[in-house]
Amino acid sequence: MSGTELTVIWAGIIAFAVVVYVIMDGFDLGIGILFPNFKVGPDRDTAMNSIAPVWDGNETWLVLGGGGLLAAFPLAYAIILPALYAPLIAMLLGLVLRGVAFEFRWRDPAHRARWDFGFTAGSVIATFAQGVTLGALLQGITVEGRAYAGGWWEWLTPFSLLTGFALLAGYALLGCCWLIWKTEGSLQRQCYSYAGRLGILLLLAIIAVSAATPFLEEEYYTRWLAYPGVIATAQIPLATLVISVLFFRSLSKKQEAAPFFYALGLFGLSLVGLAVSMWPDVIPGRITIWEAAAPYESQMFMLIGAAIMVPVILAYTGWAYWVFRGKVGTDGYH
Amino acid sequence: MMENDLAINLARIQFAFTVSFHFLFPAFTIGIASYLAVLEGLWLKTDNGVYANLYRYWLKIFSIVFAMGVVSGIVMSYQFGTNWSVFSDKAGPVIGPLMAYEVLTAFFLEAGFLGVMLFGINKVGRKLHFVATLAVAIGTFISAFWILSVNSWMQTPVGFAINDVGQYVPAAGWWDIVWNPSFPYRLVHTVLAAYLTTAFAVGAVGAWHLLKDKTNPGARKMFSMAMWMAAIVAPTQIFMGDLHGLNTLEHQPAKVMAMEGHYESHPDGAPLILFGIPNSKEKRVDYAIEIPKASSLILKHDLNAPLAGLDTIPDEDEPPVGIVFWSFRIMVGLGFAMLGIGMWSLLARSRKKLYDWPLLHRAAVVMGPSGFIAVLAGWVTTEVGRQPFTIYGLLRTSESAAPLDAPAVAASLLAFVVVYFIVFGAGIVYIFKLAAKTPEAHEPTPDDAPIRTAGITPAAAVLEGDHEEGAAT
Numbered sequence: 001m002s003g004t005e006l007t008v009i010w011a012g013i014i015a016f017a018v019v020v021y022v023i024m025d026g027f028d029l030g031i032g033i034l035f036p037n038f039k040v041g042p043d044r045d046t047a048m049n050s051i052a053p054v055w056d057g058n059e060t061w062l063v064l065g066g067g068g069l070l071a072a073f074p075l076a077y078a079i080i081l082p083a084l085y086a087p088l089i090a091m092l093l094g095l096v097l098r099g100v101a102f103e104f105r106w107r108d109p110a111h112r113a114r115w116d117f118g119f120t121a122g123s124v125i126a127t128f129a130q131g132v133t134l135g136a137l138l139q140g141i142t143v144e145g146r147a148y149a150g151g152w153w154e155w156l157t158p159f160s161l162l163t164g165f166a167l168l169a170g171y172a173l174l175g176c177c178w179l180i181w182k183t184e185g186s187l188q189r190q191c192y193s194y195a196g197r198l199g200i201l202l203l204l205a206i207i208a209v210s211a212a213t214p215f216l217e218e219e220y221y222t223r224w225l226a227y228p229g230v231i232a233t234a235q236i237p238l239a240t241l242v243i244s245v246l247f248f249r250s251l252s253k254k255q256e257a258a259p260f261f262y263a264l265g266l267f268g269l270s271l272v273g274l275a276v277s278m279w280p281d282v283i284p285g286r287i288t289i290w291e292a293a294a295p296y297e298s299q300m301f302m303l304i305g306a307a308i309m310v311p312v313i314l315a316y317t318g319w320a321y322w323v324f325r326g327k328v329g330t331d332g333y334h
Numbered sequence: 335m336m337e338n339d340l341a342i343n344l345a346r347i348q349f350a351f352t353v354s355f356h357f358l359f360p361a362f363t364i365g366i367a368s369y370l371a372v373l374e375g376l377w378l379k380t381d382n383g384v385y386a387n388l389y390r391y392w393l394k395i396f397s398i399v400f401a402m403g404v405v406s407g408i409v410m411s412y413q414f415g416t417n418w419s420v421f422s423d424k425a426g427p428v429i430g431p432l433m434a435y436e437v438l439t440a441f442f443l444e445a446g447f448l449g450v451m452l453f454g455i456n457k458v459g460r461k462l463h464f465v466a467t468l469a470v471a472i473g474t475f476i477s478a479f480w481i482l483s484v485n486s487w488m489q490t491p492v493g494f495a496i497n498d499v500g501q502y503v504p505a506a507g508w509w510d511i512v513w514n515p516s517f518p519y520r521l522v523h524t525v526l527a528a529y530l531t532t533a534f535a536v537g538a539v540g541a542w543h544l545l546k547d548k549t550n551p552g553a554r555k556m557f558s559m560a561m562w563m564a565a566i567v568a569p570t571q572i573f574m575g576d577l578h579g580l581n582t583l584e585h586q587p588a589k590v591m592a593m594e595g596h597y598e599s600h601p602d603g604a605p606l607i608l609f610g611i612p613n614s615k616e617k618r619v620d621y622a623i624e625i626p627k628a629s630s631l632i633l634k635h636d637l638n639a640p641l642a643g644l645d646t647i648p649d650e651d652e653p654p655v656g657i658v659f660w661s662f663r664i665m666v667g668l669g670f671a672m673l674g675i676g677m678w679s680l681l682a683r684s685r686k687k688l689y690d691w692p693l694l695h696r697a698a699v700v701m702g703p704s705g706f707i708a709v710l711a712g713w714v715t716t717e718v719g720r721q722p723f724t725i726y727g728l729l730r731t732s733e734s735a736a737p738l739d740a741p742a743v744a745a746s747l748l749a750f751v752v753v754y755f756i757v758f759g760a761g762i763v764y765i766f767k768l769a770a771k772t773p774e775a776h777e778p779t780p781d782d783a784p785i786r787t788a789g790i791t792p793a794a795a796v797l798e799g800d801h802e803e804g805a806a807t
Contacts, residue, residue, distance in 0.1 A: 295497070
C-alpha cells in the first residue's frame with residue numbers, strides 16, 4: 001500500500017469516527033437540548049435513562065476523532081485546534097457539565113432541577129460549539145507556515161453561527177426521534193408533536209447552509225456546481241428531498257423506529273455534502289490530507305490497530321445496545 | 335515577547351490545573367475497578383452476600399468517579415492541540431498513534447461495558463456481568479499503559495528521527511518507542527499508586543464505619559481487604575519507587591538533583607537532605623537537616639560514590655528546585671506513613687484485634703486522602719522535574735505552545751477553574767455522602783430483584799436501592 005492510499009484510508013477512518021460520533025452523541029445531546037420541555041418526573045427520568053447506559057461510549061468517538069486527527073494528521077490537529085480555541089473550550093466545558101449531570105441528578109434529588117439545567121445548558125453549549133466549529137472550519141482558517149495565524153475571534157462569523165444553530169436543530173431532531181423509538185405514552189406523544197417541526201427546522205437549516213457554502217470559497221463553487229460534477233453532486237439534494245418525504249410520511253403513520261433512521265439519513269447526506277466540499281483538504285483551501293499526514297510508519301502502525309479494534313468495538317457496542325433494547329421503563333435502570 | 339510569556343505561563347497553569355484534577359479520578363477508578371472485579375469474583379465464587387453488598391456500595395461511588403474521569407479526560411485529549419499545538423505537530427507522529435491505541439483498546443472497552451456494569455445485571459446474568467466488570471477493570475489498566483507510555487516517551491525519548499519539517503518521527507520500530515527506558519518503572523509505580531490510593535480510600539471508609547459499629551460486616555470486610563493491600567502494596571511501592579528513582583538518575587539526572595536538593599556536586603559521597611529550604615538564588619539549601627553520604631548510599635549503593643549536582647547543569651536547563659524538592663518529600667513521607675499503617679494493621683491482625691483498635695481506625699480515616707495527595711505530589715515531582723522540556727532535552731516547553739493570545743488563555747483558564755470547582759466539588763461532596771452511609775445488607779441481591787418482562791428491565795438491583803436511599807436523604 002502506498003503512503004498516498006494509506007492517507008486516504010486514514011481520512012476515511014477519521015471521517016467514519018466523526019460520522020459515528022455525530023450520529024450517536026447527536027441523539028443524546030439532542031435529548032439534553034429538549035430536556036426542559038419534558039415534564040419533571042417520570043418523563044424526564046425516562047428520557048435520561050434511555051441514554052444513560054450508552055452516552056459514554058457515544059462520546060468516545062469524539063475522542064477517537066480528536067486522537068485520530070492528532071495521530072494521523074498532526075499538522076491539521078495543530079492548526080485547527082488553536083484556530084477554534086473558543087468554541088472547542090466551550091464544547092469541552094459543556095460536555096463536562098452534561099456528562100456529570102447523568103450521575104449527579106440521581107445523587108442529589110434536592111438539587112435535581114439544577115443538574116437538569118446543567119444537563120441542558122451543557123448539551124446546548126456543546127452542540128452549538130460543535131456546529132460553530134464545523135462552520136468555522138468550512139469558511140476557512142488563516143494559516144502561516146505550520147501554524148494558525150488568525151486572531152482568537154476569527155471563528156465568529158454569520159456562517160459559523162448559522163451552522164451552530166443548524167446543528168442544534170439537527171441534534172434536537174435526532175434526540176426527539178430516539179425518544180419516539182425508545183419510549184411510550186405521554187413522552188412519546190410529545191416527541192411526535194416536536195419531530196415534525198424540528199424536521200422542518202433542520203431542512204431549512206440544511207438549505208441555508210447548502211446555499212451559503214458554494215459562495216464561501218471558489219473551490220466549493222466548482223466542486224458543487226461546475227459541469228459535469230454537478231450531475232453527481234445534484235444527487236445529494238435529491239436524496240435529501242426523498243428522505244425528507246419518507247421522514248414526514250413515517251411520522252404521519254406513527255412509525256416508531258423509522259423516523260430515527262430517516263433523520264440519521266438526513267444527517268448522513270449532510271456529512272456527505274461536507275465531504276464533497278472539503279475533499280481532499282483537511283483544512284479547506286489551505287492544507288490537503290497528504291500535506292498534513294503523519295509519516296507512513298505512524299499511519300501504518302495505527303491502521304493495524306484500527307483494522308483489528310474497530311470491528312471489535314462495533315461488535316461489543318452493538319451488544320451493549322442490544323442489551324438495552326426495547327422501550328425504557330419509567331423507573332429506568334438507574 | 336512579554337505578552338507571549340504570559341500566554342505560555344497561563345497555558346502551563348491551565349494544563350497543570352486540568353491534568354491534576356483529571357489525574358485524581360483515574361487514580362481512583364483504576365483501583366476501584368479492580369476492587370469491584372475482585373468483589374464480584376469473590377461473590378461469584380463464594381456466594382457470600384457481603385461481597386455483593388460491598389460491590390453495590392462501591393459501584394455507586396465508582397460511577398460518579400468514572401463520569402468525572404471521562405469528562406475531565408476528554409478535555410485532556412483536546413488540550414494537547416488547543417494549547418500545545420507546536421508540540422502536537424512535532425510529537426504527533428510518535429505519541430499520536432500511542433494515544434490512538436489508548437482510545438481503541440481502552441476507552442471504548444471501558445465505555446462499552448460500563449453501561450452493562452452499571453445497569454445491566456438483571457439483563458445479562460451474573461457471569462456475563464462479571465465479564466463486563468472485568469472488561470472495565472482491564473480497560474482502566476490498558477488506558478494507564480498507553481498514556482504512561484506516551485508520558486514516558488516524553489521523559490525518555492528514544493527510537494525517533496527528526497524529519498525536514500522538524501517533526502519527531504518513528505525510526506526504530508514501535509516496540510522501542512512504547513517500551514522506552516522509563517516506561518516500565520513509571521507504569522508499575524503509577525498503577526501501584528492507584529491501588530494504594532484506592533486501598534486507603536476504602537480503608538478510611540471501612541474504618542469510619544468501624545468506629546461507629548465494629549460489628550458491621552461490610553465495614554469489617556472492606557477494612558480488612560484494604561489493610562491487606564496496605565501491608566502488601568506499600569512496601570512493594572517503596573521498593574519500586576526506589577527503582578524508578580534509579581532509572582531517573584540514569585536518564586534525567588537533573589530531576590534527581592532537584593529532588594535531592596543537590597545544588598553542588600559531591601565528589602566523595604553526597605548527603606541525604608531530609609528537610610531544608612531550597613534557595614535557588616543562592617544555590618543552596620538553607621537550614622538543611624542532612625545525613626552525610628546517605629544519598630550516595632541510596633542512589634549509588636556506595637557511601638563514597640561521587641554525585642553530580644545542579645552546578646553541572648546549565649541554568650536554563652534546570653527544573654524549578656523548590657517545587658520538586660517539596661513534592662518529592664510529601665510523596666515519600668506519605669509512602670512511609672502508608673507503610674506504617676500497613677504494618678500496624680498486621681500487628682493488629684496477628685493479635686486478632688484488627689476491628690478492635692480505634693486508634694488504628696482513626697489513623698486509617700486520617701490517611702484516607704493520603705493516596706490522592708501522594709499521587710499528585712509524585713506527578714508534580716516527575717512533571718516539574720523534567721522541565722523546562724516537554725520532550726526531554728529536545729523540545730522546550732516555551733517552544734511547544736500554541737500561538738494563542740493571552741486573553742484567550744486567561745478566559746479559558748478562568749472558565750475551567752469555575753466549572754471544575756463547581757462540578758467536581760459537587761461530585762466529591764456526593765462521594766462523601768455515599769461513603770458516609772453505613773454499608774448495610776438491605777439492598778436486594780441482584781438475583782432476588784424483580785425482573786420485569788416488558789422491554790427494558792428497569793431498576794437493575796445494582797442501583798435500585800440507591801433510588802430509595804436518594805429519596806430518603
